[in-house]
Amino acid sequence: MTKLILPTPSQAEWAEREIGVIIHLDLPVFLNDVRYNFREHYGDPLPAELFNPDDMDVESWVLAARDLGAKYAVLVAKHCTGFCLWPTRAHGYSVASSPWKDGQGDVVREFVDACRKYDILPGLYYSVSCNQYMNVDKPGLVRDRDPEKQRAYNAMALSQFTELWTSYGELFEIWFDGGCLPPEEGGPDVAALLSRLQPNAVVFQGPRGLPSRLRWVGNERGVADENCSSIMNEGAELLDGTREVLAKGDTLGDTWRPAESDLPGRDAHRARSGGWFWAPDQEDTVKS
Secondary structure, eight states, rough: OOOOOOOOOOHHHHHHHHHHHEEEGGGGGGGGGGGGGGGGGOOOOGGGGGOOOOSSHHHHHHHHHHHOSSSEEEEEEOTOOOOOOOSSSOOBBBBBGSSSSTTTOOHHHHHHHHHHHHTTEEEEOSSSSSSSSTEEEEEETTTTTHHHHHHHHHHHHHHHHHHHHHSSOOSSSSEEEEOOOGGGOOOOHHHHHHHHHHHTTEETTTTTTOOTTEEOOOOOSOOOOOOSSOOOOOOOOTTTTTTHHHOOOOOOOOOEHHHEOOOOBBBBTTTTGGGGGGTTOOOBBBBB
């Protein structure tokens, strides 16, 4: 008898929500140099003092998402520089060390509160695969491969995940950009912590073994294959799967793992960082 492959309740709710937004914010948006690339500045992270937005209205982000018709929203809590938009206790590289609100601000708190106020399900992005501040790059390994530094990084990442997954209530989606290296390959044991702290979240590009995973569609154009199946083989991962497999799925697979189709709000060829971040004098790159 053929096994019936079905979505989890969380995956089914995610499908019903249909449209979400992802909001990117990181230190490079405060630079005039739109060509800044964190990979060219390892060992020289941007100063936390750069983070000092004028009159930032987080509720307006969520209201814009609601007006679009989005039913969920994901905030980039930590992108590849390693700077944290919440006052993490794991290190000093965060909003707590910035002049914004005299170091007392918390962008993640404002975002989650706004989502709940306006009936938008909140999610958080955290790139564990890249961290300029900790000298880590894809696939989540310290660049000099020092075992002690790797253990310290893994412990720091788990500490920050614990903060994010316990301090802001239940999250709808947890987004891992670039995947999540498993412990047997040197990464932190994210799956066990996530299963315990946020068991109902859908997880984009998360570690194997979690029941409610989503996959990347294989492009950043917001386009899915005409025959895009939500069924995949459990072993078909971003790091070892082809873009064709990600785009089409596998109707003979063994797990329900639908594709999330993401795209930036700006022209990827002309705007900063592939169109994901705001930059000065680039309003002509905004899509209609």
